[in-house]
Amino acid sequence: MLAYAIEAFGQTPEIQSVWVGVNPSFIDNPILGHLALADKPLHFLPSGGPTRQETVRNSLGAMLKAGIPESDWVLVHDAARPGIAPELIRKLIVAISLSNVGGLLALPVADTLKLADLNSALAGTYARAEKTISRNHLWQAQTPQMFPLKKLHDALESGIRLEADITDEASAMELAGIKPLLIEGAMRNFKVTHPADWELMQSLLQSTSNKKPIS
Numbered sequence: 001m002l003a004y005a006i007e008a009f010g011q012t013p014e015i016q017s018v019w020v021g022v023n024p025s026f027i028d029n030p031i032l033g034h035l036a037l038a039d040k041p042l043h044f045l046p047s048g049g050p051t052r053q054e055t056v057r058n059s060l061g062a063m064l065k066a067g068i069p070e071s072d073w074v075l076v077h078d079a080a081r082p083g084i085a086p087e088l089i090r091k092l093i094v095a096i097s098l099s100n101v102g103g104l105l106a107l108p109v110a111d112t113l114k115l116a117d118l119n120s121a122l123a124g125t126y127a128r129a130e131k132t133i134s135r136n137h138l139w140q141a142q143t144p145q146m147f148p149l150k151k152l153h154d155a156l157e158s159g160i161r162l163e164a165d166i167t168d169e170a171s172a173m174e175l176a177g178i179k180p181l182l183i184e185g186a187m188r189n190f191k192v193t194h195p196a197d198w199e200l201m202q203s204l205l206q207s208t209s210n211k212k213p214i215s
Helices: 002-010 052-065 086-097 118-122 149-161 169-175 195-208
Strands: 018-021 042-045 073-076 103-108 113-116 129-133 139-148 181-184
Touching: 002 018, 002 086, 018 052, 042 052, 052 073, 052 149, 073 086, 073 149, 086 103, 086 139, 086 181, 103 169, 139 149, 139 169, 149 169
Parallel strands: 018 042, 103 181
Antiparallel strands: 073 139, 103 139, 113 129
């Protein structure tokens, strides 16, 4: 999955370098030695933490220490979304370049949403629908999410310190008073969570790319 994601960013002209935060125990894994970009620096950082927000915060901190300018824009992406494509990355970059806010790829929610009755769910039986929730104005967040480097680092640092419920970069920026732009993404950019997801994703990727997965 990581190979596909790296490839997509490597093929995006606006991207200057790619930084990958991994678990410190994985940093010497030979698999990483097979990953490279032809014309962009590719850095692997032993910055993985116990949570997503700590991993991103640590990785951004390492970039700042390496001399990346504080005002540079960064795009944070989940390796578990290998369906990302250069045209989607460029769509986000172009949209954000017209503002000074930052934003993310996302999809308007299309399905009917149900709120489960808490008591039935806790009882270990089939959950019962308590009510239908309006999907108007609801979006499903994707990645990449694009913000200025130092501002995002500080927003994550503050959110972690406050023990806030930060599930993505945009939620940290929202906590800091920013209203990120929602840029429509694509279904192919779904998150691989279960084995069946990966089977579906492999079929999609192999039909649109000549790159063979490493594992």
